[in-house]
Amino acid sequence: MKIAMMTNNYKPFVAGVPISVEKLSVGLRALGHQVTVFAPSYDEQDTEEDVIRYGALLKGVAGGFSVPNSLDPKIERAFWEGHFDVIHVHHPMMIGATARYLSWKYHVPLVSTYHTRYEQYLHYVGLTGLERFWPIYLRRTLGACNMVFAPTPHIRDYLRETGINPPIEVLPTGLSKTAFYPDQQKAKRLREQFCEGRPFLFCTVARLAKEKNLEFLLESLALYKQKAGPCFKLLLIGKGPYREKLCRRIGELALTEEIILTGEVRNEDMKEYCAASDLFLFSSRSETQGIVLLEAMAVGTPVLALRDTGTDDIVINGVNGYMTQVSGDSPRDRIQDARVFADKAMAILSGKELETLKQGAKETANKYDCQEIAERASSYYREVIWEYEMRRTRYYGRPART
Numbered sequence: 001m002k003i004a005m006m007t008n009n010y011k012p013f014v015a016g017v018p019i020s021v022e023k024l025s026v027g028l029r030a031l032g033h034q035v036t037v038f039a040p041s042y043d044e045q046d047t048e049e050d051v052i053r054y055g056a057l058l059k060g061v062a063g064g065f066s067v068p069n070s071l072d073p074k075i076e077r078a079f080w081e082g083h084f085d086v087i088h089v090h091h092p093m094m095i096g097a098t099a100r101y102l103s104w105k106y107h108v109p110l111v112s113t114y115h116t117r118y119e120q121y122l123h124y125v126g127l128t129g130l131e132r133f134w135p136i137y138l139r140r141t142l143g144a145c146n147m148v149f150a151p152t153p154h155i156r157d158y159l160r161e162t163g164i165n166p167p168i169e170v171l172p173t174g175l176s177k178t179a180f181y182p183d184q185q186k187a188k189r190l191r192e193q194f195c196e197g198r199p200f201l202f203c204t205v206a207r208l209a210k211e212k213n214l215e216f217l218l219e220s221l222a223l224y225k226q227k228a229g230p231c232f233k234l235l236l237i238g239k240g241p242y243r244e245k246l247c248r249r250i251g252e253l254a255l256t257e258e259i260i261l262t263g264e265v266r267n268e269d270m271k272e273y274c275a276a277s278d279l280f281l282f283s284s285r286s287e288t289q290g291i292v293l294l295e296a297m298a299v300g301t302p303v304l305a306l307r308d309t310g311t312d313d314i315v316i317n318g319v320n321g322y323m324t325q326v327s328g329d330s331p332r333d334r335i336q337d338a339r340v341f342a343d344k345a346m347a348i349l350s351g352k353e354l355e356t357l358k359q360g361a362k363e364t365a366n367k368y369d370c371q372e373i374a375e376r377a378s379s380y381y382r383e384v385i386w387e388y389e390m391r392r393t394r395y396y397g398r399p400a401r402t
Helices: 016-030 073-082 095-106 130-144 153-162 184-195 214-228 243-252 267-275 291-298 331-350 354-368 370-396
Strands: 002-006 034-040 051-054 056-061 065-068 086-089 110-113 147-150 168-170 200-205 232-237 259-263 279-282 303-306 321-324
Touching (some): 034 065, 086 370, 147 153, 147 370, 153 168, 200 267, 214 243, 232 267, 279 291, 291 303, 321 354, 331 354
Parallel strands (some): 110 147, 232 259
Antiparallel strands (some): 056 065
């Protein structure tokens, strides 16, 4: 099967969608499929045989993001030459529009993964008020697909409630086998390097951007320090446009000795950082799956997260970690939520269930084997192609392609 995998962002940009696209592509190739990734170009990128790099309108935006030129003629030329059986697009806009055009023009079935709750980001970029139009946009864009993938059951239910008509199947981002086997000696060295004699090491991985809610995490840790003293370090892994503001906030909260901004860490090295940590902290409220939660669980690190759609399907209270509730958006609610989050972190580390949570974390991660998910995707592709060809034959008396 020849699969065109289309995305608005990809390596070397570090984010959930590029990771998902890469893992799925690797898994599908292992099954014998030909997968070609269509991705924008970056200033620093590796040359890969199965990646078509199309143009970018802007590069290096907001921490390394490239604004894709989805109208680049190179896309259609490479697509026409590839004779693809199915298109899998990972964004509804930009490259999403191109994918819908190519699907229509060349009679190739189209599937799409809804990775991002975009309506939750609009107010961060000054587009408050457009949220009410988003369901209409989704019905038009995803409605043009032959099948839609949701990374979690919660997102599937959201799409159904929004009125998306095509079949919707759950297809999460998987974990490779190597994710479960960190270098324990390296993890031990990292712990010694960063702990500096303190008993606890926390870890979080996020793009340093406003929507990741990292200020909430810092405020929670300031309350933790007030109650428990300077007994911890936090590895804040990632880069992004919010770094300077976070540095100022760290100073204001008197956390300069507790917070370590590591910068970007290669994805293949992330497992050792998680394995070195006692607890993985997660404060984002704008995720659909939160693959970093599973990466932490794969090495046996329990998770403490805010309850939201990106965590609800993964974190199980008392099994692989805990979630705390978000009571509201007012300053009073925020302070109360931060206090509850800090208290829960202390309770986990001071209680007797930490080893049980570690075991539960590994068992949860084992359900997300990358190869099994690739096999599910392959099965869905075949189903979509068959139904597409049958529909073409029924309407026009011939299949889409001969």
